[in-house]
Amino acid sequence: MHLTFDRIDKTRVTPMMRQLIEEKEKYPDCLIFFRLGDFYELFFDDALTASRELELALTGRDCGLEERAPMCGVPHHAADSYLKRLLSRGYKVAICDQLEDPAEAKGLVDREVVRVLTPGTQIDPDQLDSSSYRYLCAICQVSGAFGMAACDLSSGRFATTEMLSNQAEAQLFDELSRLQPVEYLVNDLFATNKRFLSLVERQQVTYTILSDEHFSLEKARQGGLTFAESEILWPRASAALIFYLEETQKKTPDQIGTIKPYVLRDYMLLDRATRSNLEITETIRDRKRRGSVLWAVDRTQTAMGARLLRAWLEQPLIDRARILRRQSSVASLQARFISRQALRDALTGLYDIERLSGRIASATVTPRDLVALRGVLARLPGLRVLLEDHEDEGLTDLRGAIVEQKELASLLSLALVDDPPLLITEGGIFRQGYKAELDQVADVAEHGRDYVLSLEAKEREATGIKNLKVGYNRVFGYYYEVSRGQLDKVPDYFVRKQTLV
Structure with a gap:
């Protein structure tokens, strides 16, 4: 039986493992990619999951306890391909990176989660369908009414509305059928909705329950949303969605512009069965784009146009x-x-x-x-x-x-x-001649060794010290090395750092 997070005595583990556990406690629903040198390592339960999903060899590491911590890892330069596989399977990943150079750290290297990757917050173009939006959706239920907000982070597209009629639940799920979110954020009440639970189980979609504190009008006002007193649900859903984006991206999502709700009655409402029968974006028989209405009329020349046309067809004007x-x-x-x-x-x-x-x-x-x-x-x-x-x-x-x-x-x-x-x-990004400082840095990077040798020759000639050498170490960086017999020739502008035996 492998050692897991729920069996760990936090007071007895090593400082580094305690650092990992503290980050895991902040992001309990995420796999922690913990940076160690040139690798991202996963430990305990996360290692068991990653080794299974990514087909990685499971090893172990001393953690201060009797049992070794299960461990697996991936090279940091190749992490993207592994992350994509995990996200495509619905996992959330927290990147815990080194905040300082290990060579300069005094004691334990400072580490912290710098970004959280989820299925609904992907912006990697290789993982996105250029012809459709990829929505993260927040839903707030109050009694029998609903507020909904959806965002495609890669483009900044943000849509929000509320359902208040006696058909509110049916209208909500019709909108979800149109948007096809890849991840949900829900409040406590909606998390018990049997129809929703059946939907996410059937579609194998990730969802996160946020406390009602984040689905509040106060949060909406703090986030700068403007709304009337009669609008009580779309601001709640929008506030929770913005909070989640700020928490996962560790910054304000500036690509999102002014948030304004749309009204359901301004568009033709199509239920799931109608969309399927009309074959608007895919055929009934094989669920392919070819043969659909969209396939027949789409002659757009850009990815932006393709997404806009699809959105128009899925939400007809009235x-x-x-x-x-x-x-x-x-x-x-x-x-x-x-x-x-x-x-x-x-x-x-x-x-x-x-x-x-x-x-x-x-x-x-x-x-x-x-x-x-x-x-x-x-x-x-x-x-x-x-x-x-x-x-x-x-x-x-x-x-x-x-x-x-x-x-x-x-x-x-x-x-x-x-x-x-x-x-x-x-490197090699800027044109030569754009800035003199950049040209100098590029020249040093390309001809650094020649520069050091020329500097060494120049100082030998200027000082008369024939055995003067330029050396390097991580403590001092570059330095001049002079023998004891030549100390009387060392110029005043040299600063003594260390005597070598």
């Missing part, structure tokens, strides 16, 4: 004025073949700026993402010009919504090379 406005824009484009084709050409290959903005706000952007952003910004003026051919009100408003970021576009063009590396740690 307001006549809004329908006619949309149709007018379509008619204007349909009537101008050359202009329409020019717009299609201009949009072809346009990078997914919506999700790119999410990565920028989450501070996970790569150098190649920034080059892609530069490409998008370069296309904006041309798109505005092409839309000037249309007098339609909807297209005119669309043109006005395109804001040219000339200063940012110029900065990215001047600063970044055309083909940067994938990771920021690889």
Whole structure:
């Protein structure tokens, strides 16, 4: 029988294990990826789970108790692929990283959870379907009424509403059928809803129960939400969702703009059976996109357009004025073949700026993402010009919504090379000549050894010390080494650090 967290005497374990257990107590529903040197290690119950799910060898480590702690691990540079597998299976993972250089730490290295990864907070483009949103959904139940908030963190898209009628529960589950959340946050009352429990079991979806404290109007006001006195449920759900995002991302999700609720009666409500029979996004027979209404009409040129079209089809308008406005824009484009084709050409290959903005706000952007952003910004003026051919009100408003970021576009063009590396740690990101300081650092990095040797030769000549050498260690960094017989030649600007025997 393996040693597990519930059998540990916290007072007897080693300091490092106590550090791990303290983080586990803060995130009991997460697998703790605990950074040790060049590896992320998992211990106790987490190790048993990870070794099974990831097919890792299970080993052990002394922990101060009679039994060894079960342990398994993955190299930190290869952790992403393992994390993706765990998230795809519904697990939540807390990344407990080293907050200081182990070589400089005095005693135990300071560690802390810096990020929590969950199925509903993924922003990795390799794990996302570019043609649909991936929602994290919060649900608050008060008596027989419901508040709902849903967010696609990768794009910042946020939707919230409330159900107050005698058909409130049916309306809620119809909306959930449309949104298809991959993770839920629920309050205590809704956590006992049998229909919900059946849904998450059937779909194998992760859900977290948050206390009513987080589903409160006070939390909503503290979070800056604006709402009327009659609106009591959507603010609660939205507050809990924002709290969860801040807790897992360890920062405010700046990609989310102003939060405004939508009203159910503004759209055609379609239940699950109707959606299935109409084959809006997938066929009944094999549940494939091919053959569906979406497949038949989707001629979009960008991932953003594909997601928007899908959202429109899944939530049809019923307001006549809004329908006619949309149709007018379509008619204007349909009537101008050359202009329409020019717009299609201009949009072809346009990078997914919506999700790119999410990565920028989450501070996970790569150098190649920034080059892609530069490409998008370069296309904006041309798109505005092409839309000037249309007098339609909807297209005119669309043109006005395109804001040219000339200063940012110029900065990215001047600063970044055309083909940067994938990771920021690889270097070679900035153009030569952009900044003199960067050029100097890059030159030292590339020709560091030559620089040290030239410095050594320069000081030998200046001091007359023929056996002067440049050395290095982790305590002092780079230093000059001089023999005892040459001490009288050491210049005043040298500072003695240590005498070597």
